[in-house]
Amino acid sequence: MLSIGQGFLRHFINIFSASVLTGGALSTFTLSGWFVIPVFAGIYGITNLTMRSIQKFRKRRHSGLTRVEFKHVDEQLKIANQKIAVLNKYYLQVRSMNSFKQLHEIARVSKNIVKLVRAEPAKFFAAESFFYAHLDSAVTLTEKYSLLSRQPVKDSELTIALADTRETLNDLTELLKLDLKQTIASDIETLHLEIDFAKHSQQKRKKELEWRGDDQ
Structure with missing residues (x-):
């Protein structure tokens, strides 16, 4: 970690x-x-x-985590890195540019989540669905899609299966982006608080300057 x-x-x-x-x-x-x-x-x-x-x-x-929590997060990060390595291997094997971009986006979002949790381990609990479910689904679907897309024979059944898999991967990409958004939710909230504080300080300073001007 x-x-x-x-x-x-x-x-x-x-x-x-x-x-x-x-x-x-x-x-x-x-x-x-x-x-x-x-x-x-x-x-x-x-x-x-x-x-x-x-x-x-x-x-x-x-x-702020306990020893047990910290160790668990550390183990989950190691597992996630192994799964992302699998994602990287499979998205490089597809031949379609659109499919490459789609699978690359899945890997990119996944890496960002892992990077955020590595930097702040407490964020793990905001992204549990990613570590326990969505990343596994991404690896499984990517593996199957990569295998099917490289088959020399493209009959109607295979074409339909590939189309269904692409659609499912699109839905999964949106879920991963929601996981990412949830992971940075506390950062966004903190940023809003800092912005509000800065605006309040500026307004207060402006009023002080106006009062001094009136006194003169």
Whole structure:
């Protein structure tokens, strides 16, 4: 659930720390060259686990979730990423440009939801329908559609099946967009509050300036 930036920072600090500590160990103890790599790897592994635990603890505390909730969300994000990888594989296999755009949109919206929840784990509970139902449906339908669309024989039955699947995928895309909207609902509400506060502050400031002008 940690961001890519946090991962890069952690690895940079770990490599630096391991290098310094390994150098210190070599200068303090008489070690042959064969021990340099094991010592470096051991120090790196320990510092990496320690920093990762600290980063996760800070993120969990900031999210306001319990340890169990945070772990559950983390697991669901990993599962969702695996399913999105499947979506990416199948939408690249379709031959129709319209179908490609449709399946690409499904993958794009799904990635956005996962990205939002990764940044703010508490948003998971606003997008439970996505993680527990809609994403599974998207993977299943995309897989079937990709398979059928690549068949060399297109009889009337297959054509009807493809048309029905496209229509269902359109409906599913709208559901995913609703999931996305629900996920950012709290952000929109916060934005409205900030806008209202800014307008109120501006009006208050304007009245203060008008009163000062009248006094003069």
